[in-house]
Amino acid sequence: MSKRNLTKRLLLSVIILGTILLFSACSGKSGIVGTWKNSEVTDVIFYEDGEFDGWSEGGIIITSYTIGSDGILKLKSDGGTTERTYKKTDSKEPEYGEYYLKGDTLIIKGTEYKKEK
Numbered sequence: 001m002s003k004r005n006l007t008k009r010l011l012l013s014v015i016i017l018g019t020i021l022l023f024s025a026c027s028g029k030s031g032i033v034g035t036w037k038n039s040e041v042t043d044v045i046f047y048e049d050g051e052f053d054g055w056s057e058g059g060i061i062i063t064s065y066t067i068g069s070d071g072i073l074k075l076k077s078d079g080g081t082t083e084r085t086y087k088k089t090d091s092k093e094p095e096y097g098e099y100y101l102k103g104d105t106l107i108i109k110g111t112e113y114k115k116e117k
Contacts, residue, residue: 032067036106036113044106044113073099073108 036044036054044054052065052075063078071088086099086108094100099108104115 031101032065032073032106035116037116038111038113 032046033048034046036046038044042054044052046052046065050064050066052062055062055075060077060082062075062082062084064076066074066076068074073086073088075084075086076082086097089095089098089100090102091098092100092105092107094107099106101107104117106113106115
C-alpha cells in the first residue's frame with residue numbers, strides 16, 4: 001500500500017470517528033426531550049432548547065434543565081437561584097438524587113413517567 005493511500009485511509013478513519021463522537025456528544029438531551037405523563041396525567045415537558053415545564057420545588061418554579069456528558073441532570077429555577085441535581089442510574093428504583101431514563105420510561109423523584117408519542 002502506498003504512503004498516499006495509507007494517509008487517505010487514516011484521514012477517513014479520523015473523520016468517521018470524529019463524526020461519531022460529535023453525534024454521540026450532541027445526543028445527551030435527545031432521549032429526554034419530549035412530553036412525559038405519569039399515571040395521574042401530570043405532564044412534564046423537556047424542550048430541545050433546555051426549557052422545562054412541569055414542576056415546582058417548594059414553591060419555586062423549575063424552568064430549565066441541562067444534561068452533562070456524565071449524564072447529570074440539572075433542573076434550574078427562573079434566574080438560576082435554585083438548582084436540583086440528579087445522577088443517572090441504571091436502576092429502575094432510583095434513590096434520592098437519582099433518575100432513571102431508558103426508552104420511553106423516566107423515573108425521577110419517586111414517580112414514573114411514560115413518554116408521549
